[in-house]
Amino acid sequence: MLSDLTDKQFLVGVKQSRRALKDGLVQTAYLAQNVEDSVRIPLETLCKELGVPVIEVPTMQELGSACGISVGAAVAVVLR
Numbered sequence: 001m002l003s004d005l006t007d008k009q010f011l012v013g014v015k016q017s018r019r020a021l022k023d024g025l026v027q028t029a030y031l032a033q034n035v036e037d038s039v040r041i042p043l044e045t046l047c048k049e050l051g052v053p054v055i056e057v058p059t060m061q062e063l064g065s066a067c068g069i070s071v072g073a074a075v076a077v078v079l080r
Contacts, residue, residue, distance in 0.1 A: 017029065021046050034059050052077075
């Protein structure tokens, strides 16, 4: 599933992802499991409200690597 992050257009980061979700541009969201609840829960709730599937990734580092960045990522979204 993380291969979607190399094959398709995506955004990384909480602010950009939240904005894209609200604009209806997101196909799928990837959320690191080790993100603080204060970040994770609002994103999960927004995705659920908008009907966007959430794929859990074990760690922020793993998600960041899948996105091609050298730091961890809390969330990444695949655009429509």
